[in-house]
Amino acid sequence: MPSEDALAAVRPYLQYVTRPANDFIADLERFSAVLAKWQRVQNLVSRETLPQIWIRHIADSLQVLPLLRSEDSSFLDLGSGGGFPAIPLAIALKGGGQRFLLVEPNSRKASFLRAIARELELPVTVEARRSEALDPGETGAFDIITSRALAPLTTLCSLAAPFFGPQTRAIFHKGREHVEELAESSAVWHHDVLITKSATDPDGVLIELKNLRLRTR
Numbered sequence: 001m002p003s004e005d006a007l008a009a010v011r012p013y014l015q016y017v018t019r020p021a022n023d024f025i026a027d028l029e030r031f032s033a034v035l036a037k038w039q040r041v042q043n044l045v046s047r048e049t050l051p052q053i054w055i056r057h058i059a060d061s062l063q064v065l066p067l068l069r070s071e072d073s074s075f076l077d078l079g080s081g082g083g084f085p086a087i088p089l090a091i092a093l094k095g096g097g098q099r100f101l102l103v104e105p106n107s108r109k110a111s112f113l114r115a116i117a118r119e120l121e122l123p124v125t126v127e128a129r130r131s132e133a134l135d136p137g138e139t140g141a142f143d144i145i146t147s148r149a150l151a152p153l154t155t156l157c158s159l160a161a162p163f164f165g166p167q168t169r170a171i172f173h174k175g176r177e178h179v180e181e182l183a184e185s186s187a188v189w190h191h192d193v194l195i196t197k198s199a200t201d202p203d204g205v206l207i208e209l210k211n212l213r214l215r216t217r
Contacts, residue, residue: 002029009054009062012199016065017092027091027120028058034116035082042108044082060200061085064146064171065092067196067208071167073098076142078131078159079150080104083113085173086146090122099123101139105130131159141165148173153181157189157212164212176203190215 002025010025017024032053035044049056061084077086080102090100102124104110110128117124127134145160145168153172160170174181182193191209198204 002026003054005054006032009059013059013062013065013092016068018096019092019094024092024094027094028088030120031083031087031091031116032058034119035112038112038115042112044109044112045084055200057082057084058088060173060198060204061088061148062092063196063199063206064089064144067171067206068144072143072169074142074144075100076139076145076160076163077102078145078147078156080113080126081106081109081149083116084148086124087113087116087122089146090117090124091120094120094122097123099125101125101127101142103127103129103131103134134163136162139163141168143168145170146172153178153185153207154188157185157191157209160209161189161212161214168210168212170207170209170212172207172209173198174205174207175201178205178207182207188215189213 006025006029014021038044039050045057064085075098077100080086081104086100086102100123102113104113104126107128110126113126142163145163147156156172189212191212194208196206198206
């Protein structure tokens with residue numbers, strides 16, 4: 001049986017999962033167990049937050065699900081680290097035809113991401129390089145671009161812009177500084193913005209951007 005922590009974390013999002021709930025939760029539990037094992041030798045998440053992994057990391061990642069559209073099939077995750085939010089999203093959408101490209105320059109973290117993708121048979125490709133080094137001519141545009149705890153919003157816009165097409169949306173997790181970051185970004189970038197309050201962080205939000213382009217001066 002799933003733990004109470006697991007059930008509490010995933011229950012609000014089961015309606016968005018296109019596979020049997022028991023299989024979905026089992027894969028998340030396996031992901032959590034493998035991450036905890038790797039955490040002993042590689043700092044994948046903050047040690048202080050590991051005991052709250054189901055809410056602080058997994059549920060926090062699954063918040064993206066209600067914002068997705070049925071036609072979203074290609075995902076780019078910048079600075080994937082320990083796999084959040086991309087791995088929980090890939091687990092939730094497994095079998096639906098979506099593909100994920102995870103970009104993580106730290107070779108050990110990239111090895112972890114590849115290992116968990118193989119173990120859970122996820123539709124995930126990992127690029128062990130900096131986001132700036134990824135060639136949009138090779139990848140094309142993506143439907144969804146995600147990032148969590150990587151950089152200020154202005155920098156994220158710079159990293160994401162080369163991979164934007166007409167239908168692309170970026171969904172970024174942001175904390176208490178999101179108002180200031182959005183003001184700074186808006187001085188440089190044009191973007192249509194939708195803000196969704198975080199369900200796991202009282203100071204956090206998910207910032208959804210469309211029509212991203214540099215402002216002309």
